[in-house]
Amino acid sequence: MDFEIIYPKIKRHSIAMLYVRYIFGLIFLAASVICVVVNIILGGVAWSVIAMWGMLMVWTLVLKAPLVERNLISQGVKLAVMTGILLVLIDRLIYPGWASFVVPIVSYAALIVLAILFFVNVSKQRHNVMPLVILTVLVIVGSAIALFVFSERSWPMIVLAVTSAVLLIATIFTLKSRLFSEIVKRFHIK
Amino acid sequence: MAKKLRPTAFTFYTDSLPQEDREKLTSFIRVLDRHLRIAREAKVGITRDFENAILWYSKNGVPLDAALERLAPAKLGGFYSRPADDWYPLDAAAKVYPLSMSHKQMAVFRLSAYLDSDIVPELLQMALTFTIKRFPFFATTIKNGVFWHYIDAAKRRFPVEPESTVPCADINVSMTGSKSFRVLYFKNRVSCEFFHILTDGTGGMVFLKSLTAEYLRLLGSDVPAENGVLDIDELPDAAESTDDFSKYVSGKKTSGFVDKPALQMGGKLSAVKPCQVIHFDMDAAALHDAARSRGASVTALVAAMMFIACKAATDKQHGTFHIQLPVNMRRYYESRTLRNFSLYANIRMSIEDITTVDGILPEVSRQIKEGIGDEKMQEMMNAAVKLVRSVRLVPLFIKCPVARLIYGFLGDRAFTTTLSNLGVVEVPGEMGEHIRKMDFVLGTVALARAACSMVTVNGVATLSVAKLTTDPSFEERLYALLKETGLNIRVSGSELYGF
Numbered sequence: 001m002d003f004e005i006i007y008p009k010i011k012r013h014s015i016a017m018l019y020v021r022y023i024f025g026l027i028f029l030a031a032s033v034i035c036v037v038v039n040i041i042l043g044g045v046a047w048s049v050i051a052m053w054g055m056l057m058v059w060t061l062v063l064k065a066p067l068v069e070r071n072l073i074s075q076g077v078k079l080a081v082m083t084g085i086l087l088v089l090i091d092r093l094i095y096p097g098w099a100s101f102v103v104p105i106v107s108y109a110a111l112i113v114l115a116i117l118f119f120v121n122v123s124k125q126r127h128n129v130m131p132l133v134i135l136t137v138l139v140i141v142g143s144a145i146a147l148f149v150f151s152e153r154s155w156p157m158i159v160l161a162v163t164s165a166v167l168l169i170a171t172i173f174t175l176k177s178r179l180f181s182e183i184v185k186r187f188h189i190k
Numbered sequence: 191m192a193k194k195l196r197p198t199a200f201t202f203y204t205d206s207l208p209q210e211d212r213e214k215l216t217s218f219i220r221v222l223d224r225h226l227r228i229a230r231e232a233k234v235g236i237t238r239d240f241e242n243a244i245l246w247y248s249k250n251g252v253p254l255d256a257a258l259e260r261l262a263p264a265k266l267g268g269f270y271s272r273p274a275d276d277w278y279p280l281d282a283a284a285k286v287y288p289l290s291m292s293h294k295q296m297a298v299f300r301l302s303a304y305l306d307s308d309i310v311p312e313l314l315q316m317a318l319t320f321t322i323k324r325f326p327f328f329a330t331t332i333k334n335g336v337f338w339h340y341i342d343a344a345k346r347r348f349p350v351e352p353e354s355t356v357p358c359a360d361i362n363v364s365m366t367g368s369k370s371f372r373v374l375y376f377k378n379r380v381s382c383e384f385f386h387i388l389t390d391g392t393g394g395m396v397f398l399k400s401l402t403a404e405y406l407r408l409l410g411s412d413v414p415a416e417n418g419v420l421d422i423d424e425l426p427d428a429a430e431s432t433d434d435f436s437k438y439v440s441g442k443k444t445s446g447f448v449d450k451p452a453l454q455m456g457g458k459l460s461a462v463k464p465c466q467v468i469h470f471d472m473d474a475a476a477l478h479d480a481a482r483s484r485g486a487s488v489t490a491l492v493a494a495m496m497f498i499a500c501k502a503a504t505d506k507q508h509g510t511f512h513i514q515l516p517v518n519m520r521r522y523y524e525s526r527t528l529r530n531f532s533l534y535a536n537i538r539m540s541i542e543d544i545t546t547v548d549g550i551l552p553e554v555s556r557q558i559k560e561g562i563g564d565e566k567m568q569e570m571m572n573a574a575v576k577l578v579r580s581v582r583l584v585p586l587f588i589k590c591p592v593a594r595l596i597y598g599f600l601g602d603r604a605f606t607t608t609l610s611n612l613g614v615v616e617v618p619g620e621m622g623e624h625i626r627k628m629d630f631v632l633g634t635v636a637l638a639r640a641a642c643s644m645v646t647v648n649g650v651a652t653l654s655v656a657k658l659t660t661d662p663s664f665e666e667r668l669y670a671l672l673k674e675t676g677l678n679i680r681v682s683g684s685e686l687y688g689f
Contacts, residue, residue: 003681
């Protein structure tokens with residue numbers, strides 16, 4: 001069956017990323033299993049959890065990019081949350097006692113960077129604001145619990161609570177009714 | 191010190207004009223500026239599109255007054271002068287597409303029109319800029335909600351692009367303001383590729399026809415807004431963007447979606463999807479006569495041939511082939527929606543029962559008639575809406591992996607191939623003079639080695655096959671069967687991609 005070619009020569013269709021993802025998926029899976037087995041055999045602290053979390057971070061943030069809403073703010077929020085969890089894991093599993101001081105500082109830095117990203121281009125970034133709002137609310141709730149329930153009154157925690165509250169108010173003030181309509185969209189069940 | 195701008199071809203052109211024309215042009219640009227209250231980058235891009243179109247007209251001897259009339263900024267309406275605040279929940283059929291998409295799989299389909307001369311990109315760009323306002327739910331970007339995805343208005347420049355990738359290639363919908371469709375051109379062909387969340391074949395065809403009509407108008411033809419060509423200067427009608435599944439759901443009787451796994455054709459699956467596209471162009475009247483002489487419809491005749499072609503494309507001796515037939519629900523219900531409003535019927539045939547076209551045609555016709563009956567379709571629609579409602583409070587981060595798993599295990603395995611027939615497409619006479627043919631290509635899924643689709647315009651029926659394997663048995667057998675019915679067939683297509 002002969003036929004006429006009516007399509008142009010295409011740019012080499014890149015499927016390299018699919019292979020890279022596949023290979024790294026296998027490597028990470030094998031490494032996770034090896035870490036757990038070695039950790040169980042040798043005993044001691046559960047360092048394999050930290051190793052696996054590190055690999056999950058690389059997988060989530062670098063290799064398996066989100067298919068919807070991949071932007072600096074959403075990726076930044078994800079990085080901040082995952083880094084916070086990593087620090088808490090290290091604190092709890094290997095060297096305890098410093099996370100309640102360091103995690104608020106890291107979170108504060110992340111909030112400031114994300115706030116700058118948002119406020120320098122509000123007209124564009126207002127479409128991406130929701131992850132930032134959710135992070136800010138979570139940070140306020142988290143720091144309120146730390147301050148008032150666990151009486152964790154270190155200066156980084158106080159600075160973090162104040163910064164996140166100011167950021168949330170500034171975001172509400174900047175977006176006004178648009179923030180409300182953004183919330184309606186995000187929570188719709190139609 | 192003010193930065194000195196490099197003179198562009200448009201600046202030279204403006205400088206070459208007599209004073210009176212220059213004033214007209216300045217006034218035109220001023221009016222255009224008032225219509226573009228969008229991000230600077232988009233504004234610069236759209237303004238440049240206007241300039242390029244004016245230059246093209248000038249080079250082709252169209253007087254400035256005529257050019258400015260055809261490109262009147264009023265045709266933009268208020269689309270680009272108002273902020274992007276609209277949003278749309280996905281319809282019941284569309285909800286599954288973002289849930290089940292992956293880095294390897296995206297539901298994209300393509301509609302193309304072949305004109306009588308090569309496409310002028312400058313005018314096609316303007317045609318798209320003028321047309322998009324009439325389809326506001328196409329000017330959107332997909333977003334994550336807590337419970338469902340939704341599409342959010344995105345007022346940006348929607349560029350037309352020269353074809354440079356495989357047909358129905360994945361559309362990058364991940365970035366801020368990413369579009370969910372693309373308009374491509376190659377030689378005399380203009381193609382629209384849609385992510386299925388936006389629309390189905392019928393809605394996509396209305397868009398393609400309206401875009402092509404506007405393109406022809408910009409070229410100087412007088413194409414009326416009729417026969418499915420929308421008047422792009424009219425305001426969008428709310429009925430065109432409604433979810434008619436929810437509107438017409440009634441009764442409690444439902445039918446299940448789960449089907450037994452179908453026998454698949456053989457052949458190694460290609461990594462590039464699709465790895466080839468093939469079109470069979472036939473005389474529509476002759477095809478219709480061939481079907482009628484056997485007491486069947488064109489869809490039934492082609493489906494019967496596909497069963498035989500499937501048999502030729504496997505070494506298996508046992509099992510059942512399933513052909514999925516998308517069904518346009520607008521046939522059953524009064525609907526003006528341009529969003530998804532189609533479901534599907536399955537026809538099945540055991541490999542042992544597949545003999546000859548005439549031998550299996552009565553059974554294929556019976557199954558089609560039964561499968562697309564009013565009651566069956568109503569039950570399926572009830573089931574679809576019920577399913578959507580039952581999981582509406584499950585968060586997206588749970589729904590996504592579960593849907594991907596279920597779709598991977600059940601959805602793709604449930605059918606061997608697809609036959610989507612858009613039927614006879616009507617176009618205004620003035621537009622028909624410029625259209626040689628159209629084609630409709632379905633994106634391939636994970637397992638089905640071939641996806642078939644068909645559309646007829648101006649007396650040319652085009653059956654397209656999108657392939658997922660290099661094994662040519664299926665299309666060769668299909669071609670031989672079509673030839674055996676006495677049809678004169680012109681075959682065209684793409685090279686094998688990725689090999």
